[in-house]
Amino acid sequence: MIRDFVTTFFSAVCPWLALVLCLQRLAEGARARRGFRLRGAGLLVLIGVVALAVMLIRIESVAIARWIAAVNANFSVPLTAALAVIVYERAFARPVFFPSDWTACWSFGAIGSVALYPLALGLSSVDPYEWGWRFSPLFVIVAVITGWLLWKQNRFAWLLLLAALAFHLRLLESTNYWDYLLDPIYGLVSMVALTRQWITARAPRRVPPGPL
């Protein structure tokens, strides 16, 4: 019963953060046009409560959060934590991630998705998804990446540590480590972000990489 509650709760965190981010953007637009004064922690709390209320709206007896869970109940920890970082940075105008942290975040999502999804959907007889059920080379590879990022003082390493902790605590509906590291939306977002970085890098005026 407790596990059901925990997995239900965590399946809603990522969509809730995505909605908070959208509302933040709307609030920033309103502030620019209409002199909307609320900002910082006050605005974040207000937006968080509004987003929570939206997630709890029931349609055909199912809350919107659970409609989203019908499509994806296992949002990866890096995507969820990256959204939390973006929301925090927007709310308090304080950078948490440096450009190299974002590059690591999007590279991990993009490369991991390319390595996982085609094979898991039947491209070859090797199914890397099997490696996520129990201790396997996947755990060693992720541990090495995490250690290397920590040594490089890259903050994306903390997101990988959070993913390992969440897997250990079984915070998601899935019991497969891959689902704590990656999800298709994270993969897609990562590819879009890397493409944007690449286009920006090729443009005459260089802008450092950052959140979407």
Add this chain to the structure above:
Amino acid sequence: MSHVASIAELFGGGLAAVWYAGSREGAGDVAIYFSVQSSDDGRWSPARAIVTRASAARELRRYIKKVGNPVLFSDAEGRLWIIYVTVSIGGWSGSSLNVTMSEDEGRTWTRSRRLTLSPFFNLSELVKNAPVALSDGGWAVPIYHEFIGRFPEMLWLEHRGEDIVATKSRMSAGWYGYQPALTPIDAGRALALLRDDDAPRTVSMARSEDAGHTWSAPERIDLPNPDSGLDAIRLTDGRLLLAFNDSPDGRENLRLAMSVDEGRTWSRIATLVEERGGDFSYPFLIQARGGDVHLVYTWQRKAIKHIVFNPAWLDERWSRTTR
């Protein structure tokens, strides 16, 4: 419409069966029905809906568009288990698998539990045939995937306390048959017979030498398959029995074939039903403790039929075929 039946022997005697039925396949009124056959008079109880779209949505706490493909089996402690399919978006290739269990021979069922078996939105995991009990108390369940690639897989289920632990392994990749029927040969070896949707429309077969953890590439055998479900069991005397549609392009018959050499050769031994324009499909076989073989199948997509035959009848059919 009634479709995809499965049958299991109850701990205290008698049989239970499940299938899905409704106004049409995939309709909102489709539910999973349950019935028990009394060991006293052989009558089947009135069918009772045990999983509906609404009950699945409530128990799984999410939108459910349709339910289907229930597979019923019983364990050594007398519990009944059902693995069934739900779809939230899209067609059958958008399926996910769920488990429910009964400790009182089907009178009440536990809250359904969703199994996460695919990294891509947990899409496209389906089941059709019976699992095989493992010596450690777990189950090897033949399942299949049909989104982009269509291939057979093994679901490994364990019941640890209140928790159900599910893992999965690949039988083959790409587009090599699906809806595996799992048939153990001995403690280490097993066969999987596969439905095929590709030319030349024959049954395929894969072999495992390590208790189902790895499989040979599927090879075609000399029996046709009209892209239709089949089932096979190993009888207590070691012979293999296969129920299948004996045609490359239709479901107008349902036949039995037998193998005495671990699936290398098959002989047709009986025609169970044959009718021009008929639709007889999705056979499901078990051998009960007393030796009788029970078969349930979809009759004209309108009803579920149950046939019983004893070992003596199988012997007689086999000797007539090989005479």
